[in-house]
Amino acid sequence: MTDRMVIVGASLAGLRAAQAARKAGHEGSMTLVGGEVHLPYDRPPLSKAYLDASVDGPESPTFRSEAELRDELELDLRLNTWATGLDAGRKMLSLEGAGCGELEYGSLVIATGAKARTLPGTEELAGVHTLRTLDDAVAIRAAFDTGARVVVVGAGFIGSEVAAGARKRGLPVTVLEALPVPLVRSVGEQMGRACAELHLANGTDLRCGVKVTGLCGADGRVTGVSLDDGSTIPADLVVVGTGVAPNTDWLAGSGVTLHERDGGIVCDETLATGLAGVYAAGDVAHFPHPLFDGLVMRLEHWTNAAEQGMLAARNAINPAEAKPAAGVPYFWSDWYDSRIQFVGIPQADEIRVVSEELGEDRFLALYRRGDRLTGCISIDRPTQIMKYRRLIAQSKSWADSLEFAGVG
């Protein structure tokens, strides 16, 4: 039986898993399998600095050099290689691509993240993109360079950052959102409306409650986006930001339980999948959060992927002392010159603005569930919000939190 740790998915959660495994004393062999040709790289800059015209030839967002990965972490690094099957009985993976063949594991961390959803039937049309990978960002940056008229489908975080990047270059941008208010599932209705104000203040044509019925094209290139009211919005570049789907097709029939809603991997609070030695981490993993009464969630946030990658590896090495994934969720998003930050969870009985600076686009609001503080959102209050992350970790009461905010 091998003591090899195999990590599938060579991005943030996968890399952090490898680093944590070595730090925790794993001396056995370790293989990192990644489908992309690139070394593990950071995704947040792809929708920010990478699209900025003032950043001349943006730096590669690679985390570590190949030498660092192979030598320092003693990694058997298999890029351009896809895991296509898992035989849990034999503890064996099937691989296709550059590092193809079968690979036996002692422990396995699945960190295959998620892929962007596309608009069905538009795959062959030039000028239509999603933004998940470095290659996507290169293509969108090139389209920005040509002065494209931009239409973004979906006013979520990625779509909104693309819109902000285009406006910074002075490009005309329309954002189409099916919901009456953007970001309701991420930050709630009231705060979704406040975020939407940033678009309007920066000249982005945000249209909510509209339905895209299709794309128009000529000579294989996109020329516009059709709406259900019969109108067409001209476009040279369409960026589809309608969410992601976990990369788990390859696990069909493996015995790993997949979530009925989105196919993500169902884990327990230690990120164990239920199959011996198999853990999951990052954007792919559903888990019950111990701080929020076991509420099951799948987070698509950088900090969560980093923290869970480390935890999954440590728990895989030492399952007898496995710890729960208990970090308070946190994400940020940069729109125009503002930074939106969120800690905790958005499901709330009440949202209370605790700063009076709404009119100046700088504010902080708290989320209550029952009698506890469970969330906090801020725009341009970076030091403040981290204090509330600590309060949420301590399960502080609503009354104490309001007092802390000076409004109790």
Ligand SMILES: Cc1cc2nc3c(=O)[nH]c(=O)nc-3n(C[C@H](O)[C@H](O)[C@H](O)COP(=O)(O)OP(=O)(O)OC[C@H]3O[C@@H](n4cnc5c(N)ncnc54)[C@H](O)[C@@H]3O)c2cc1C
């Ligand atoms: C453009 C962009 C901007 C973002 N900005 C922010 C931000 O500002 N703030 C924030 O908090 N979060 C942000 N995020 C989210 C954050 O980057 C993700 O939460 C994080 O990348 C998730 O890491 P992961 O390792 O779980 O998955 P991923 O980064 O999705 O990596 C999974 C990797 O596994 C590979 N893979 C998939 N299937 C297989 C297979 N079968 N075999 C081998 N390899 C496979 C994929 O190709 C991919 O390389 C952003 C994401 C994007 C795309």
